[in-house]
Amino acid sequence: MAPPEKIELKKQAQQLIEQYDNFLFDCDGVIWLDEKLIPGVLETIEHLESQGKRFAFVTNNSSKSRDTYIEKFHRLGFKGIGKHLIYPTCYAAASYLKEHLKVPAGAKVWVLGDHGIETELKELGYIPVGGSDPRLDDEFHPQHDLLKVDPDVRAVVVGSTKAFNYMRIATTLQYLLHENKSLPFIGTNIDRSYPGPEGLILPAGGSVVNYMSYTSNRDFIDVGKPSKRLLETILEQRDFDKSKTLMIGDTMYTDIKFGNDGQLGGESGGSLLVLSGGTKLKDLHHLIENPASLQDGPSLIPLKYIESFGHIIHLLSN
Numbered sequence: 001m002a003p004p005e006k007i008e009l010k011k012q013a014q015q016l017i018e019q020y021d022n023f024l025f026d027c028d029g030v031i032w033l034d035e036k037l038i039p040g041v042l043e044t045i046e047h048l049e050s051q052g053k054r055f056a057f058v059t060n061n062s063s064k065s066r067d068t069y070i071e072k073f074h075r076l077g078f079k080g081i082g083k084h085l086i087y088p089t090c091y092a093a094a095s096y097l098k099e100h101l102k103v104p105a106g107a108k109v110w111v112l113g114d115h116g117i118e119t120e121l122k123e124l125g126y127i128p129v130g131g132s133d134p135r136l137d138d139e140f141h142p143q144h145d146l147l148k149v150d151p152d153v154r155a156v157v158v159g160s161t162k163a164f165n166y167m168r169i170a171t172t173l174q175y176l177l178h179e180n181k182s183l184p185f186i187g188t189n190i191d192r193s194y195p196g197p198e199g200l201i202l203p204a205g206g207s208v209v210n211y212m213s214y215t216s217n218r219d220f221i222d223v224g225k226p227s228k229r230l231l232e233t234i235l236e237q238r239d240f241d242k243s244k245t246l247m248i249g250d251t252m253y254t255d256i257k258f259g260n261d262g263q264l265g266g267e268s269g270g271s272l273l274v275l276s277g278g279t280k281l282k283d284l285h286h287l288i289e290n291p292a293s294l295q296d297g298p299s300l301i302p303l304k305y306i307e308s309f310g311h312i313i314h315l316l317s318n
């Protein structure tokens with residue numbers, strides 16, 4: 001396959017905008033790094049809007065609900081970003097329970113993860129248990145009430161949490177093993193790490209999900225990127241023509257694979273890697289030189305790459 005095209009000229013930036021009608025953005029590493037907006041991104045997205053382009057935000061981060069994301073977008077200067085444009089995996093998990101597993105509203109769902117999951121479950125009529133229950137901060141002891149399985153729990157959702165401890169692992173494991181491992185096990189995402197503040201690389205939700213997968217010896221249903229089901233849901237809800245849609249992200253095994261496997265952009269392709277987050281140019285070079293060394297190698301290679309999405313407005317104004 002052809003090596004990815006580096007976008008570095010005004011003409012290439014113009015062509016990119018002409019080629020696609022719809023833009024799907026990852027958030028961490030693309031729009032912002034923690035609380036810092038990546039320079040030029042807001043102006044580039046405003047430019048897209050002025051050209052009648054449509055967009056949506058798809059993040060594997062499950063710790064914040066759509067409402068919390070709206071507040072963050074506003075805080076960083078974005079105007080008019082509605083809830084319908086934001087797809088965090090906490091929302092994807094709740095909708096998967098409803099739309100695909102047909103778990104009825106009113107059911108209890110055991111949660112290992114931060115607030116976002118509980119909020120989105122409640123919005124769809126579920127009763128989250130576990131999650132932010134303060135008793136999960138207790139020291140572990142085998143007679144603890146929470147280690148007794150609540151028979152009304154109908155599914156388990158696991159995602160990113162900064163409050164990982166033995167009580168949370170041990171209680172969640174009881175649900176994953178319950179009745180011959182028959183409760184559905186949903187994992188919000190497979191991300192190993194993410195670019196955090198102060199230049200730190202920090203553990204992401206996928207490490208929690210895989211911890212629980214290992215200890216329970218169970219596979220999980222991945223509702224985050226690169227899941228095709230998530231892509232289909234977004235394209236359908238937003239009425240995006242797949243062949244005119246571009247995925248923009250900083251992680252090859254989630255974002256770029258999501259765009260490539262989902263056949264965005266039709267025959268020409270529709271994935272753009274930005275180097276403003278967790279992937280550096282040397283990582284891309286390494287992948288191109290050794291595609292076979294990685295499982296799914298070719299589907300991880302982006303169609304195009306650019307130093308940051310905000311660089312587009314800079315190229316356009318030159």
Ligand SMILES: [Mg+2]
Pocket residue numbers: 026027028029030249250251277
């Ligand atoms: Mg990212």
